[in-house]
Amino acid sequence: MTTLNRSNKPTRKDRLRLIASGVQMHFPSGQIVLAGQTFKLPTDLVNFIQTDVTVTDAADKAHADWLAAVQVQTDSHQKVSPVLRALKRQVLAQFGDNQDATSTLADFGFAPTKVTAITAVAKVASVEKTRATRVARHTMGSKQKKLVTGTVAPTAPPPATPAPTPAPSPVASAPSAGVATAGTAPHTS
Secondary structure (H helix, E strand, O other), X not given: OOOHHHOOHHHHHHHHHHHHHHHHHHOOOOEEEEOOEEEEOOHHHHHHHHHHHHHHHHHHHHHHHHHHHHHHHHHHXXXXXXXXXXXXXXXXXXXXXXXXXXXXXXXXXXXXXXXXXXXXXXHHHHHHHHXXXXXXXXXXXXXXXXXXXXXXXXXXXXXXXXXXXXXOOOOOOOOOOOOOOOOOOOOOO
């Protein structure tokens, strides 16, 4: 038998309703003690079960309402965001994007763009790192690639090899007496 907690909500609610119906049909009167609680049959037990169904229905409705509210919020953000971006561009164009306009930009909740000055030491280190990377990867620009040409080392003509002379064909000799042959001539080098 499966437990009620392992099923999904609709199945659980249907099973609870069936259980309540079964209690009303088969336990018309009396008292029953379940899990340390005493219930008058059938009203107390049926009301106890129905409370769980009602609470589950309320939670489902609250969840659906929350999902709807989140969707409304998302839709609102999608409508407002382009206008806010355009407003920021307009404010920056009108009042400037530098330290002199800091107070005016702060009135809108904006801040001027921070410009970080790169030190000479950092620039030198960056250039050295870039050059080292290009050397390690053998990368070249288009002008360097044009200067690279392939050179073919001149090869000497191959030495003349004498034409192979045909090997003399072996002379078949008559088999000696008492020696069995397999039908092939012996291999001579």
